Amino acid sequence: MGASMEPLVGVIMGSKSDWEVMRGSSEVLKLLGIPHEVRVISAHRTPDLMFEYARSAASRGIEVIIAGAGGAAHLPGMTASLTPLPVIGVPVPTKDLGGLDSLLSIVQMPYGIPVATVAVGGARNAALLAARILGIRHPEIRERIVALMNSMRDEVLGASIDG
Numbered sequence: 171m172g173a174s175m176e177p178l179v180g181v182i183m184g185s186k187s188d189w190e191v192m193r194g195s196s197e198v199l200k201l202l203g204i205p206h207e208v209r210v211i212s213a214h215r216t217p218d219l220m221f222e223y224a225r226s227a228a229s230r231g232i233e234v235i236i237a238g239a240g241g242a243a244h245l246p247g248m249t250a251s252l253t254p255l256p257v258i259g260v261p262v263p264t265k266d267l268g269g270l271d272s273l274l275s276i277v278q279m280p281y282g283i284p285v286a287t288v289a290v291g292g293a294r295n296a297a298l299l300a301a302r303i304l305g306i307r308h309p310e311i312r313e314r315i316v317a318l319m320n321s322m323r324d325e326v327l328g329a330s331i332d333g
């Protein structure tokens with residue numbers, strides 16, 4: 171998959187300050203050769219943009235959305251309310267409450283509007299989960315996930331500790 175391909179994953183975050191964490195998603199998607207786009211979109215600060223982005227994502231060819239936000243993290247859930255695409259929420263760590271606020275804001279969705287929530291700061295796993303979802307229909311992505319899992323397995327099996 172070259173860089174010219176249309177994005178399959180939309181990585182969005184509530185603030186530029188989330189990039190330090192959310193770059194993990196982008197890095198893993200790059201590692202797996204998955205075309206993606208990155209945008210700063212806030213349910214609170216740019217509600218119209220969020221509405222337009224979420225409403226048009228599927229028709230633009232996006233298949234999975236990864237949404238990261240911190241604190242009163244409404245972006246993932248509100249995005250999920252506006253699209254039938256799977257939304258993966260990343261609770262961004264916070265200074266005051268350690269990201270527990272972000273986690274609870276994202277994970278406790280009401281019936282009807284699910285958000286697949288990863289661990290606090292789990293941006294890289296969000297990308298792997300997005301890749302697994304894409305792997306259902308994109309065999310080349312599934313093959314890359316298997317290769318990555320095999321390399322992680324070999325690393326563990328090859329580890330030796332002089333204790």
Ligand SMILES: Nc1c(C(=O)O)ncn1[C@@H]1O[C@H](COP(=O)(O)O)[C@@H](O)[C@H]1O
Pocket residue numbers: 183184185186187188211212213214215238239240241242243244245246262
């Ligand atoms: N949780 C949200 C939303 C939202 O959910 O729409 N928009 C911004 N934010 C969060 O506010 C935190 C602080 O943002 P600033 O650093 O810009 O003040 C960020 O973690 C962001 O995700």
